[in-house]
Amino acid sequence: MTAPARIDRRTFVTGVGVLVVGFGAAACAPSPAVQPKPHGASEANPLGPVTYPQVDSWLALDAQGNVTITFGKVELGTGVETAIAQLVADELAVPIARVHVVQGDTALTPNQGYTAGSQTLTSGSIPVRKAAAEARSILIALGAQHFGVPAGRLTTRAGAVAVNGSPARTVSYAALLHGRRFERTIQAHPPMRPAKDYEYIGKPIARVDIPGKVTGPFPYVHNLRLPGMLHARVVLPPGPGATLSAYDAASLADLPEKVRVVRKGDILAVVATSEWNAVRAAQQLAVTWKPGPELPVYADLWDTVRKTPGADRVLIESGDVDGTIKSAARSLTARYEWPFQSHGSIGPSCAVADVRAHWAEIWSATQGVFPLRGAIAELLGFAPKVVRVRYAEGSGCYGHNGADDAAAFAAVISQAVHAPVRVQYMRGDETAHDPKGPAMVHEYRGALAPDGSIAAWDAHVWTPTHSGRPDGKAANTLPGILRGAAAAAVTFVGGDRDAPNNYAIPAQRVTITDQKTAVLRQSALRGLGGTQNTFANESFVDELAHLAAADPFAFRLRHLRDARARAVLEALRADYRRGRGVAFVRYENTQALVAAVADVSVDRRSGAIRVNQLWIAHDCGLIVNPDGLRNQIEGNAIQAASRALKEEVRFDPQRVTSVDWASYPILRFGEIPDVMIRTIDRPQERILGAGEATTTVIAPAIANAVFAQTGARLRRVPFTSDAVLRALSGDAKKT
Amino acid sequence: MSIRLHVNGTAHEVRSPPDTPLLYVLRDELGLGGPKFGCGLAQCGACTVTVGGKATRSCVTPVSAVAPNDVVTVEGLGTEDHPGALQQAFIAEQAAQCGYCIPGMIMGASALLRETPHPTDAQIRSALNGNLCRCGTHLRILRAVKRAAGERA
Numbered sequence: 084m085t086a087p088a089r090i091d092r093r094t095f096v097t098g099v100g101v102l103v104v105g106f107g108a109a110a111c112a113p114s115p116a117v118q119p120k121p122h123g124a125s126e127a128n129p130l131g132p133v134t135y136p137q138v139d140s141w142l143a144l145d146a147q148g149n150v151t152i153t154f155g156k157v158e159l160g161t162g163v164e165t166a167i168a169q170l171v172a173d174e175l176a177v178p179i180a181r182v183h184v185v186q187g188d189t190a191l192t193p194n195q196g197y198t199a200g201s202q203t204l205t206s207g208s209i210p211v212r213k214a215a216a217e218a219r220s221i222l223i224a225l226g227a228q229h230f231g232v233p234a235g236r237l238t239t240r241a242g243a244v245a246v247n248g249s250p251a252r253t254v255s256y257a258a259l260l261h262g263r264r265f266e267r268t269i270q271a272h273p274p275m276r277p278a279k280d281y282e283y284i285g286k287p288i289a290r291v292d293i294p295g296k297v298t299g300p301f302p303y304v305h306n307l308r309l310p311g312m313l314h315a316r317v318v319l320p321p322g323p324g325a326t327l328s329a330y331d332a333a334s335l336a337d338l339p340e341k342v343r344v345v346r347k348g349d350i351l352a353v354v355a356t357s358e359w360n361a362v363r364a365a366q367q368l369a370v371t372w373k374p375g376p377e378l379p380v381y382a383d384l385w386d387t388v389r390k391t392p393g394a395d396r397v398l399i400e401s402g403d404v405d406g407t408i409k410s411a412a413r414s415l416t417a418r419y420e421w422p423f424q425s426h427g428s429i430g431p432s433c434a435v436a437d438v439r440a441h442w443a444e445i446w447s448a449t450q451g452v453f454p455l456r457g458a459i460a461e462l463l464g465f466a467p468k469v470v471r472v473r474y475a476e477g478s479g480c481y482g483h484n485g486a487d488d489a490a491a492f493a494a495v496i497s498q499a500v501h502a503p504v505r506v507q508y509m510r511g512d513e514t515a516h517d518p519k520g521p522a523m524v525h526e527y528r529g530a531l532a533p534d535g536s537i538a539a540w541d542a543h544v545w546t547p548t549h550s551g552r553p554d555g556k557a558a559n560t561l562p563g564i565l566r567g568a569a570a571a572a573v574t575f576v577g578g579d580r581d582a583p584n585n586y587a588i589p590a591q592r593v594t595i596t597d598q599k600t601a602v603l604r605q606s607a608l609r610g611l612g613g614t615q616n617t618f619a620n621e622s623f624v625d626e627l628a629h630l631a632a633a634d635p636f637a638f639r640l641r642h643l644r645d646a647r648a649r650a651v652l653e654a655l656r657a658d659y660r661r662g663r664g665v666a667f668v669r670y671e672n673t674q675a676l677v678a679a680v681a682d683v684s685v686d687r688r689s690g691a692i693r694v695n696q697l698w699i700a701h702d703c704g705l706i707v708n709p710d711g712l713r714n715q716i717e718g719n720a721i722q723a724a725s726r727a728l729k730e731e732v733r734f735d736p737q738r739v740t741s742v743d744w745a746s747y748p749i750l751r752f753g754e755i756p757d758v759m760i761r762t763i764d765r766p767q768e769r770i771l772g773a774g775e776a777t778t779t780v781i782a783p784a785i786a787n788a789v790f791a792q793t794g795a796r797l798r799r800v801p802f803t804s805d806a807v808l809r810a811l812s813g814d815a816k817k818t
Numbered sequence: 819m820s821i822r823l824h825v826n827g828t829a830h831e832v833r834s835p836p837d838t839p840l841l842y843v844l845r846d847e848l849g850l851g852g853p854k855f856g857c858g859l860a861q862c863g864a865c866t867v868t869v870g871g872k873a874t875r876s877c878v879t880p881v882s883a884v885a886p887n888d889v890v891t892v893e894g895l896g897t898e899d900h901p902g903a904l905q906q907a908f909i910a911e912q913a914a915q916c917g918y919c920i921p922g923m924i925m926g927a928s929a930l931l932r933e934t935p936h937p938t939d940a941q942i943r944s945a946l947n948g949n950l951c952r953c954g955t956h957l958r959i960l961r962a963v964k965r966a967a968g969e970r971a
Binding site: 159160161164287289290292293294295296297299300301303305306308339357358359362376427428429430431469476477478479481507509710711714715717718719720721722725742744745749751752753755757758 | 834835837839842845846849850851852854855856857858859861862864891892893895896897898901905908909912913914915916917918919920921924941942944946947948949950951952953954955956957958960
């Protein structure tokens with residue numbers, strides 16, 4: 084399980100001389116005890132959750148009273164590192180400044196699968212929090228021995244146990260434990276502290292990572308420098324399926340250093356001591372590629388998606404859907420389309436690998452160190468136990484961007500050149516080759532009852548899986564594909580997310596066609612299918628409201644039974660009015676509840692949409708960090724507005740043509756709407772994630788606002804000026 | 819022939835060839851992690867530093883074109899223990915998520931505040947229109963710049 088000791092003892096510095104992970108605390112480093120009990124796969128844990136029943140697997144308390152958390156999930160820029168520290172500080176009753184979180188490291192932390200699906204606080208925090216509660220009960224028992232009083236007379240505060248009513252009788256945790264391990268199994272229900280005792284939970288605690296990020300020395304993986312490290316750039320094929328015919332090393336002769344060229348199958352890379360020389364070499368290396376199969380004509384993308392074979396899966400069926408629609412006086416059909424979209428990370432993916440004869444160490448901004456380890460081990464021909472993958476934060480990923488591929492490339496290249504290697508993608512590598520959020524097609528039918536309520540709803544969704552994550556298989560990485568690794572079996576994840584709506588409708592059918600192939604390589608992008616499906620659901624319910632001549636806001640409330648669902652809509656009642664658009668979701672039908680209202684201006688001559696204001700109401704149960712939550716909601720709203728208004732990955736028959744910020748524009752400062760947030764705190768409810776849910780309601784809220792303003796219905800993302808002009812002239816109404 | 823470069827108040831003799839973009843000199847030769855590679859095309863602003871007080875895309879600026887002007891990176895404004903006024907404002911507003919774009923934002927704002935000490939919202943948006951943020955922290959960045967300018971948002 085644990086990597087060789089010599090790897091554990093290695094340390095490294097960033098370019099600014101900061102020790103990234105110190106092992107000075109190695110004496111108290113928690114120990115992962117592996118007792119896998121797989122059950123129930125999900126996006127975060129495709130192989131099912133793995134439990135680590137020992138307190139020592141999750142936290143350690145050293146002789147100075149410092150607490151080290153070993154957390155299998157990672158900080159992706161969303162603030163969970165701080166939120167986890169808040170939860171542990173309160174359950175253990177220690178000052179938050181004493182809590183240090185070690186994130187995803189195959190040698191140190193439990194395997195908690197992927198940091199994905201807004202599950203980090205929802206489920207990922209549970210074992211850490213329970214371990215902290217268990218540790219506190221152990222410390223109380225030790226305190227009872229120490230003072231010779233019953234545990235019931237003791238309180239805990241600021242890392243110490245005290246006797247009630249005797250302020251002088253206090254002993255620190257450190258003095259009680261003496262740096263020993265806890266050596267205790269976590270009970271099913273350890274005693275948790277009551278909310279009234281919380282010092283940090285529910286408060287806007289400042290994020291621990293922000294000072295380093297705004298002053299420069301933050302240890303991004305991009306900033307890592309190892310002794311003797313070389314810089315590599317990959318030279319990627321122009322399009323999917325293209326193969327490498329030949330390259331001419333002589334084309335690099337004029338560079339100031341002798342640049343090495345690495346070729347493994349269709350993997351091609353250049354390696355130099357100077358990063359700039361590696362960049363130049365990648366640009367000027369003469370390469371001949373044999374083109375792959377032609378991509379469809381771009382305008383035919385959605386017909387191609389619609390015709391791609393797959394297996395139908397009925398997610399919901401109730402009532403007589405076909406009969407109701409056939410006999411209804413008022414019915415409607417509509418088709419919605421979503422393009423391929425890129426994660427659009429501002430920093431192209433980067434990784435550092437040090438591969439030796441018998442072991443390897445990889446630093447990556449991956450969302451899952453363990454699943455990536457298996458994939459890299461396979462590429463290297465190593466056993467997974469001699470490969471250590473360590474998380475180092477990167478540019479925001481918002482899903483499965485190029486981070487895992489960059490790490491796998493770095494490993495392959497380091498093995499080839501027998502030296503530590505840093506790989507960073509260039510802009511075009513990331514934008515053109517990150518696994519894309521997939522294009523989807525939705526065809527809907529619906530009918531109204533005579534009283535104007537929805538009588539029948541028939542939704543059909545065409546989609547590939549939304550997870551092409553490493554899952555321990557080389558074939559799920561780009562270098563694995565380029566080396567011709569046998570394709571891994573497809574697991575269908577995320578295409579069905581939020582395909583069922585949240586409304587009370589007597590006759591409903593929701594069908595998904597799970598497709599094994601897609602036009603471009605695809606994987607998880609924020610919200611997965613929930614983003615596309617909520618666009619379709621919330622657009623269609625708006626269309627039905629229009630058919631019923633009903634107010635869209637009231638129409639939604641009429642069909643919502645759940646009190647929390649109604650409450651998030653009611654929270655925006657004062658912000659909603661005619662001419663604005665509204666949308667609602669209960670994310671994954673069981674997670675956070677979000678409503679959005681959009682105010683837009685439409686220039687009827689140019690077709691340009693300006694989103695002026697977005698109002699968001701958000702209920703994610705217990706709020707751990709209200710400012711962190713607002714930051715997430717705001718970020719989701721702006722990024723989702725960008726996806727709705729601007730973003731599509733385009734291609735010609737040979738290649739992806741969206742390769743930079745000119746060909747893949749995103750929202751800019753001048754276009755950013757104001758975002759007003761109404762959070763609903765429910766301290767008695769379980770914590771629900773907030774990393775994605777808001778994303779799903781933005782595109783439909785904007786489309787519904789455009790309809791409310793102009794009568795033009797936008798059924799395809801993005802809502803470009805051309806699309807708006809076509810809709811205004813009526814073309815879009817023919818669907 | 820080496821190039822003499824002033825960065826954050828310190829003189830350096832640069833070994834990199836004169837056509838090397840300033841960004842690679844700052845990151846790889848001087849070991850500064852603040853300026854970031856984002857696109858190499860002057861499209862995103864992640865590499866922004868100030869040269870002679872003006873916001874400059876270091877990814878497309880040859881190091882030879884910079885001397886003798888003073889280069890300032892985000893490291894030149896303060897440290898984690900002693901952040902500068904703009905950095906303090908970004909911390910106070912918690913104006914970051916992944917933070918990759920933020921040093922470029924701060925240097926763009928620094929150049930703006932030098933010319934326009936009390937900018938309007940529209941002036942800030944205009945000055946930072948070429949700096950891209952993917953996490954969607956724009957509104958916090960606006961508030962942070964206004965806070966630094968002494969006008970609480």
